[in-house]
Amino acid sequence: MSHPPAPASELxxxxxxxxxxxxxVASYLVRKSELGRVWRCGFHALLWLNGGSASxxxxxxxxxxxxxxxxxxxxxQVYRWSAADDAARATLIGFEANLFTVGRAQGGLLDVQLLHDLPLFRPEGTAVLAADENADSLERLFALCRQRxxxxxxxxxxxxxxxxxxxxEGVLLxxxxxxxAEAATLAPAQEPPRPAAGSDLRLSRLFRLHAGQRVLERLPVAAYAELLHVTPDHLTRAVRRATGQTPSAWLQEQLLTEARRRLALTDQPVxxxxxxxxxxxxxxxxxWIRDHTGQTPRQLRQQGRGNSPVLSGN
Structure with missing residues (x-):
């Protein structure tokens, strides 16, 4: 894993x-090596906190x-540890989505769709799951992952x-x-989708996973439909049935999230x-910011910055 220098468009x-x-797989003491550093995930990540406490x-x-x-x-998603005690230790498993490509011919090792079927990875928000009942099992599994x-x-x-x-990869996968599978039991029970079929849910999650990674490209809904091999109307209907929201509205929310990130975590001028x-x-x-938030960019920057470290634009 690396944290490469960022070009001007990716501060x-x-x-x-x-x-x-x-x-x-990596394991680290939060306070010693990670506190205050800002990270943007380039992959899916499972962070297991098994000691101390942290913000x-x-x-x-x-x-x-x-x-x-x-x-x-x-x-x-962009995250940072803002505080931690001396005992806070995290184990991180990072992985690319193509590990779960259906069928070995496409490069995947498991014929499953866990990333699309389990309510764990949510581009619209972070899942932080208390693991009291599964703690022993998950601790052993993460320890075995580190060792192997x-x-x-x-x-x-x-x-x-x-x-x-x-x-x-086979053993680690x-x-x-x-x-x-263990983590899925920690997630709160979700209401069954009203009229949405399983295919709508999977297509919606695929759309949001792709769109969350390509927000800076400002691609239209039609481009994502082509990427997912469906028509724009099909994609719009599936996402609306699964989430109650149109793809266009979700793309606007992702763009607003990225604007908040940049205003809070960089010193870039507006x-x-x-x-x-x-x-x-x-x-x-x-x-556009005022229309969506009722605030100015300056107000959003002051609200979101707090004690965040600021990344220089130079």
Whole structure:
């Protein structure tokens, strides 16, 4: 895993996997190595807090996390640990979605659709799940993942992180499969979809997972429909039936979330934020912010910054 220098249009750095890796495992003391650092997920992440307590901020939401807890993060989300005691330890399993491609011919190792069927990864919000009843099972599973990852992975570059070759993914993916199944029992029971069929739910989740990672591209709904091999009308109906919201409205919410991230976590002038989000001018961006929040960009920046570390635009 790395936290590469960010280009001008991507000032909040994205964590990515290199060297052909699709899965990694890391364990760290929050206060010692992570406190205050800002991360944008470039993959799906399971964070297991099994010691101490900590405060997490993700896309403007604040969570007081007590062990044992499981945090599920989606690609594109921005988070930081804002406080932690000396005993706070987290284990992170990060993985690419293509691990769960249906069918071996497409590169996947499991013929499952866990990412689309389980209510864990939510682009519209962070899942922080108390794990009191499953704590022993999850602790053993995460410990086994750490142990097997160290055995199966190979040092990369300076050795600060390690690559798991794809031909050795099977064991770790089996553990991940079980962890996801265990984690699903922690999620609160959801009301059954009203008229929405399972296919609508899966298509809606796929749309939101893709859109959450490509918000800066400002793609129209038709582009996502083409990506998912359906018509724009089909996608709109499926998303509305599954969520009560249109794809266009959801894309606007994601764009607003990204605007909040940039205003709170960078020192970019409003003009640069507007340009990065592909608005024609700062005034157009400011009007759009006021229409959606009732506040100015400056007010949003002051509200969201608090004690957040600020990333320089230089």
């Amino acid at each position: 909040i750095p994205k964590t990515v996997l290199h060297g052909g890796a699709r899965l990694f 997490l901020v993700c896309d403007g939401e604040h969570f007081e996390v007590r062990p044992p807890s499981l945090i599920c993060l989606s690609p594109g 990852y160290r055995q199966l992975s190979e040092a990369h570059g300076s050795g600060s992180w390690r690559v798991l070759p794809q031909h050795r 089996a553990y991940l499969h079980v962890i996801l 003009e640069q934020v507007a340009a990065a989000l592909r608005f024609g001018s700062a005034s157009q961006f400011s009007r």
